[in-house]
Amino acid sequence: MSNPINIAIDAMGGENSPYKVIKGIEIHSSNTNNINYNIYGDQKIIEPLLKKSNIKSKIYNITHTENYIKDTDSPLTAAKKGKNSSMWLAVESLKNQESDAIVSAGNTGALFVIAKLNLKMIERIEKPALSALWPNKIGMNVVLDLGANIECNEKNLVDFSLMGSALHKSLFENEMSKVALLNIGSEELKGNNIIKNTYQILNEKKNSLFEFKGYIEGNKIMDGDVNVIVTDGFTGNVALKTAEGTANFITSELKKTMNSSLLGKLSAILNIKNLKKFKNKLDPRLYNGAILLGLDKPVIKSHGSTDEIGFANSLKVSEKIIKGKLIEKIKKNII
Structure with missing residues (x-):
């Protein structure tokens, strides 16, 4: 043993x-x-x-x-x-x-x-990063930084890519880590200089731990095309709180709708299995545990x-x- x-x-x-x-x-x-x-x-x-x-x-x-x-x-x-x-x-x-x-x-x-x-x-x-699990359509994302560093340089974001990929591989050993930089657009020329310089570094320096997939916009985070999402702590924390708030809003509104009428309650009973899957997908307790990397x-x-x-x-x-x-x-x- x-x-x-x-x-x-x-x-x-x-x-x-x-x-x-x-x-x-x-x-x-x-x-x-x-x-x-x-x-x-x-x-x-x-x-x-x-x-x-x-x-x-x-x-x-x-x-x-x-x-x-x-x-x-x-x-x-x-x-x-x-x-x-x-x-x-x-x-x-x-x-x-x-x-x-x-x-x-x-x-x-x-x-x-x-x-x-x-x-x-x-x-x-040079700097630690706070990372956490974030569900997507087909599995799970590792997202970092979520608030440990308000400002980051290119070296920090490259380090976060490596650390996030190592975390993803530790948790999901049979999956390939796919890294993307969170940005305001998917085009190569978009973003500030730090983001664009980091893109060039990650694009040129290949690493056996992960595959670099370029930029990702906030509305694509949960698509499942990538599974390690890298950003500075300010942007990451805002994105996380927005996602948590949206999930809570959807869950509470769905519950309110289902309980608002006899037809809604009957529909909830008939779809109890699917509703439970939906609830689990958005249940933050099942993804609890942020890691300081x-x-x-x-x-x-x-x-x-x-x-x-x-x-x-x-x-x-x-x-x-x-x-x-x-x-x-x-x-x-x-x-």
Whole structure:
């Protein structure tokens, strides 16, 4: 048997924690094996939840601390006061080779700062990037950067292409990674100078990790023609929030329409199977788990407002990228 994977978990971060965290571990552990969970947080609260769960005692360890980072803390405040916090201790366990990855649903800015203070950047990577999964018509996209860097140069965007492709290959090993730059048009001459220069670099320097497919417009992201979409953090974050808002609007309006009349309710019953598929396609919990790329250890950010299903999916992402040797793939292919 191979060595077990050790996942560090900040049990106190996010809404309804540590309850959803422990329930998420329970869901994840029931669908996998050879995983150990290093749990950081208030033992007085966590232990009773673990005892009520079906999680085997041999697969987890609790490191007690009553300190945790609040959602209202600034990154600087969190860094100053956080050396004994659940988030800091969880990240530090990667630095000390006690864990292979960390998952936290806590304060995003604090997690990034604490991770950068404790972990090294991968050599020749200048900036980290926040990436996430985004559904398309035929499968899944990796999209980055989603907010870690407001401004990026050509080197950064090339690095993001490599890191995003390595992540995609780690998660979907049988698929070819196809990279596109998010732009205002698909023509080669469109876009600002940084985008156009990056296009030239990626077009000229072939890489075995991915196939460069040029530009992609925002309305084509979900077509499935490409699966790694690269942009700066400002544009990526706006695109992500717009997509999330649109998905929520469509789902709520469809639900309202289906419940507005007897005919609508009857139609919903008759189409329950198809409606469930539709709902799952747009359910953000099933794609939960943003990854901070560029550091020498995997750092996974679960959405703070997600439930136990979403948290379990972030653990699944963590497991897959460790098994898929994400960091090794980035180091091997970085220019």
